Each structure stands twice: as structure tokens, then as C-alpha cells.
Amino acid sequence: MLLFDSHCHFDFEAFDNDRESLWHACNKRGVRYLIIPGVAPEQWQKADDVARAYNNIYIGVGLHPWWVEKMLAPENIENYLADIKTKLSANISLEKCVAVGECGLDAFIETPMQLQQQVLDVHLQLAQEIAMPLIIHCRKGHNELFVQLSKYNLPAGGVIHAFSGSYELAARYWSMGFRLGIGGTITYERANKTREAVKKLPLESLLLETDAPDMPLQGRQGQRNTPESISDIAHTLAELRYESLEKIATQTTLNSKTLFKIKH
Numbered sequence: 473m474l475l476f477d478s479h480c481h482f483d484f485e486a487f488d489n490d491r492e493s494l495w496h497a498c499n500k501r502g503v504r505y506l507i508i509p510g511v512a513p514e515q516w517q518k519a520d521d522v523a524r525a526y527n528n529i530y531i532g533v534g535l536h537p538w539w540v541e542k543m544l545a546p547e548n549i550e551n552y553l554a555d556i557k558t559k560l561s562a563n564i565s566l567e568k569c570v571a572v573g574e575c576g577l578d579a580f581i582e583t584p585m586q587l588q589q590q591v592l593d594v595h596l597q598l599a600q601e602i603a604m605p606l607i608i609h610c611r612k613g614h615n616e617l618f619v620q621l622s623k624y625n626l627p628a629g630g631v632i633h634a635f636s637g638s639y640e641l642a643a644r645y646w647s648m649g650f651r652l653g654i655g656g657t658i659t660y661e662r663a664n665k666t667r668e669a670v671k672k673l674p675l676e677s678l679l680l681e682t683d684a685p686d687m688p689l690q691g692r693q694g695q696r697n698t699p700e701s702i703s704d705i706a707h708t709l710a711e712l713r714y715e716s717l718e719k720i721a722t723q724t725t726l727n728s729k730t731l732f733k734i735k736h
């Protein structure tokens with residue numbers, strides 16, 4: 473069985489002490505591919521170093537909404553955006569880079585939505601220019617996100633990571649060329665809407681992800697999450713859809729490989 477973790481912060485400190493043995497354990501459980509999303513320019517290099525140290529680990533480069541204000545000199549937004557765009561463009565030539573992101577909108581944080589939208593625009597422009605898939609983070613800003621996405625022609629599409637929401641919401645993204653990143657949320661019984669959505673969506677629209685070290689599965693709250701739990705997420709998805717684990721693993725791995733244009 474081959475599994476693909478399409479969103480794991482494997483470069484974070486939480487994995488510094490046991491990254492090697494953990495990746496080995498993942499491989500044993502079939503988790504053979506992993507994407508490390510970008511969160512801020514300072515972190516891209518380490519992400520790339522980690523990716524180059526292992527087979528089948530790739531990266532995205534982007535500025536996550538949670539890092540926007542930490543990075544920003546407020547008097548200097550325009551320069552900052554130009555600078556980020558240059559940095560993004562320069563780094564995209566990295567051998568292990570397969571995506572732009574993560575980037576997006578988060579209505580739960582204090583960073584003004586308008587600033588988040590400006591930063592997202594830079595990423596969308598770039599994804600359009602170089603035809604790379606996007607990794608999108610969105611909490612509660614779906615209407616704003618639809619408006620922004622529809623301004624661009626995004627030939628490589630992308631993934632709405634950590635998707636939670638209704639079938640209708642998911643279907644709308646899928647119709648726009650975006651896949652849905654499905655993670656630990658579906659292991660929680662209270663996540664009714666999302667569980668119903670993943671039962672009905674075409675399997676071709678779904679990617680598996682852990683968002684490790686965050687987003688522990690049901691029953692493991694307070695513990696570090698790891699990419700090993702992709703096999704548990706696959707298991708839950710198989711149960712919900714009354715499909716075999718093998719079918720879920722094969723198709724979702726193929727979906728990630730197709731989206732991120734990974735050939736082997």
C-alpha cells in the first residue's frame with residue numbers, strides 16, 4: 473500500500489529529534505510521499521534541506537496567514553509584497569519545490585482581512601504565471617476566497633488544505649479545479665458535515681493529509697501528530713465510503729501525484 477501525506481510540517485522543531493527514524497517508520501506503514509508546505513521565507517531553506525535529505529519529500533513556498541504580521545513592516549506594505557514576490561519567484565526554481573503555498577485567508581486571526589487578501593494575491597499571481605498548484609489555507613473566509621480565486625486563471629489548480637465544511641462547499645471548489653485536503657477532522661464524530669461531504673465527493677477530488685505536528689486524531693488530543701497517522705485517516709475514509717483501504721490509498725496517492733506533478 474502506498475500513501476501520500478499532502479500536508480505535513482515535517483521541517484518543524486517538533487521533528488528535529490527523530491525525523492530520520494520517523495520517516496523510516498512511515499515508509500514501513502506505506503507512507504512514502506510527503507509535502508512540506510511553506511509558512512514563511514525564513515523557513516523555506518530548512519524545508520528544502522529536509523526534502524533533499526529524503527526520497528519523495530517535496531516542498532511548497534509561501535507565506536501562511538498566521539505569519540503575515542510577524543513578517544511585516546506595516547509602513548512598507550508595497551515593498552514587502554514586491555520583495556515576497558521576488559523571493560517566491562527565486563525560490564520556486566528549487567529542485568524540490570512543487571507548489572505555491574501555503575497561503576490563504578483566516579478570519580479567526582487579528583491580521584486585517586485586506587492585508588491577508590493582498591498577500592494572497594501575490595501568491596495567486598505567481599501560481600498563474602508559472603502554472604504551479606496552490607496549497608490554500610482557509611478558515612471562515614470562503615466567500616472572500618471564491619471572489620479572489622475567480623480573478624485568476626489557475627491552470628494547475630490546487631488543494632484546499634484541512635478541508636472542513638459541507639458537500640456543497642467542497643463541490644464548488646472541485647468544480648473550480650481545487651481538490652480537498654482531508655485530515656484528522658474526519659475521525660471526530662462531531663464533524664458530521666465534513667464526514668457526510670467526504671462520503672459523497674468523487675474520490676478523485678480528495679487528498680489525504682495530517683497537518684502534523686498539529687491536528688491529532690480523535691483519541692490522541694494533546695499528543696504530537698505525525699505523518700504515520702495518514703494510514704489511520706485512510707482507514708476512516710475507507711469506512712465512511714464503504715470502499716477498500718487499498719482503493720482509497722491508491723486513488724488518493726494518484727491524486728496527489730497528479731496535482732503536484734510527481735512522476736515516480
Ligand SMILES: [Zn+2]
Pocket residue numbers: 479481509574683
Ligand atoms: Zn499547515
